[in-house]
Amino acid sequence: MSEQKSGDAYFITIYIYGKKYEVPAGLTIMKSMEYSGYRLTRGCGCRGGVCGACSSIYRIKDNPKWHIGLACQTTAEDGMYVMQLPYVPAYRAMYDVNVTQCTDETILSLYPNLKRCMGCNTCTNSCPVGINVLGYVSALLRGDFETARHLSMECIMCGMCAARCPAELAPMNMAMMVRRLVGKKTQVNTAQFSERLKNIRAGKWTDEIHKYMGMDKVALQPIYKELQSSSKRVDV
């Protein structure tokens, strides 16, 4: 691709919901839509690639292949046909994080259509942040919840996997539940951490804090200096 000169001399042609617009080269899909006069409500959120609100489907002229990308992260290309898909009516099961057990039976009873997965990999190909969706769905099928947790960690809950799944699975919602249930089981307080909570409850630092509360910035500065010098310089 040629060097970007957004705002400068040259423009590209894109088709937003099929309508043709000329926009400066180098903009994201989102900024191209705004440059074309769209004031976004649905289909726009954090503008930083993590909220999952701006998933878009696009295709480049003369090429039949569909792509899915985040409008805020994907650079518009010449000849791009694009639409946003900001909502999917995906199924989600209710559960109680304090009661529900993370077992094969739980997953299959709450999400029975998990068994219908045919391994087509469309989910993985649809993920705008490059998650191995089929990998974690397969892990769920074999009861390997730790792998499912790990593989789905970057999920932004946009629902594109569910939108494209021919078996109508809602992978992101299954993974969401499993991550929480695994977390619930594995995020255990260490003895040292429990001790810390106990000490705070017992008011171990209350007097010291109250002493500092009576001191101004100038009086605290030497204490801060001392604390800084007693800490390690580079984190390990």
Add this chain to the structure above:
Amino acid sequence: MAYPAMMMPSVQKANATRQARFQKAHPELTVEEKAKLLQDFHPDFNVKVKTPLRVGANEGDLAPMELAKLIEAPSRISPGEVNLDKPDYCTDILVIGTGGAGLSAAITAKARGANVLIATKLRSGDSNTIMAEGGIAAATDPDDSPAIHYVDTIIGGRGTNVVDLVEILVTEAPFILEWLCSLGVNFDRRADGSLFNHRPGGHSRRRSHSIMDLTGLEIMRVLSDEARNQEIPILEFSPAVELIMDDKGQCAGAVLKNLDNGKLLVVKSKVVIMATGGLGRIHPLGFPTSNHYGATADGIVMGYRTGAKLIYIESVQFHPTGTAWPEQLLGLLISEALRAQGAQVINCEGEMFAFNLETRDALAAAIIRECNARGKGVVTPAGIVGAWLDTPLIDMIHGPGTFERRFAGIYTRFMGYGINPKEEPILVYPTQHYQNGGMVITPKGETTVPNLYAAGEVSGGVHGQNRLGANSLLDIFVFGRRAGEAAAEHLSSVKQGKPTLEHLNAYNKALEKVGIATDVRSPMILPDYRFEKALTKITHMEAQ
């Protein structure tokens, strides 16, 4: 795509000088040097871009021009177009906002038996919280304590913090981690099972707890999921446009606007918890922002009209390391955790010019000085100037694979533009990141207006005039939960009067009285980026 040719000589200088800089550090600023640097180069100290408010509870206090314009403007609605006698929803507690503060308040209040309704501007979960990369502060290590956390927070806040709030913040911090873990948040842990943490700028100890560089995302996913499991109703795409008061001067609900059909909705409630977040999208001082699309100071504007007292609204935090290239990512935050892991900040010649872990205000000022007054920035084809954040050092210090593992989100985004942060530096420039001030709150989250609570970025005081990294992710849960709890307990003593929007008329009269005539209507709700405005530029005025 990689870096454009005009930036390559400087990339090569950064690469060539890396080995010599490895394991070295720039000296820290002395107290005097830091004070002078801030005075000369930090946007907060540039009085030319601030203006005193002419009406309301903070009359005479300075505010950034862009915020003052919104505060000193009439409402977008007139009382006559709203029928308060026919509310669309009645509830105990209305929570406005679905970031960390709003959702933790809602979940906590619901657990206390209150009826809760949530309204939010965009999709549920849309917030600044979801974008938080670095981590959440809590004194958990054996060599750390809430008292040390207290000292760091006060010094970071230039001694201007509301000390009662800070005491609560640092004391309750470890309990917040325990609470989040109990909801199934997957914090990074060490092999021995202890919580992994790192040391952000201004902190004396390692105490920022993270989930890769997706800390906010993981926490928000869990809280949104829990709110659904608790069946708390959420009105999405329905921002509040004004608060409703009663004839006793108490808050009594809000008028929402359904963004899909433009219809105004009346929500009657005994208590409102305002958790609308910050203001980056009003682009104070012309800076780019790391904030989400809906961060437009709405809560400040609505609250101020009802008489809520504000604190430190003149004080805006600029995160030193916003993305400066590629232009598509302009303003996007580069977590402080990268500096905590050893990434140095260097100029176009490959020279260090500041210690990695200076507080945000000082490092932001140092980068502004280096790029402007000293002319040692790296110029991009878009005309933006930035400094290098030397990311390849991270793998050199901690071993290959560290960057990809710890900073998966940043890695993926830059690789998408052909920039490999494991092998070449990334370009940064300060970006508007946080509103230090906001509505005055008590330790229970009460504002100065009866039955109006606030939590999170829309409130002010706990961070003073400069927030330390990892303290906001903490703040929102400490005070979100407190507001939810206190509001639920307060319900039984609420005696409501007759609902009214008379405060809007009174506010308009106050504006007229001081001769303010403006076409602006507020709150802003969403910024307008249409047409030419889609082409972001940095327009800030430099100090001096």
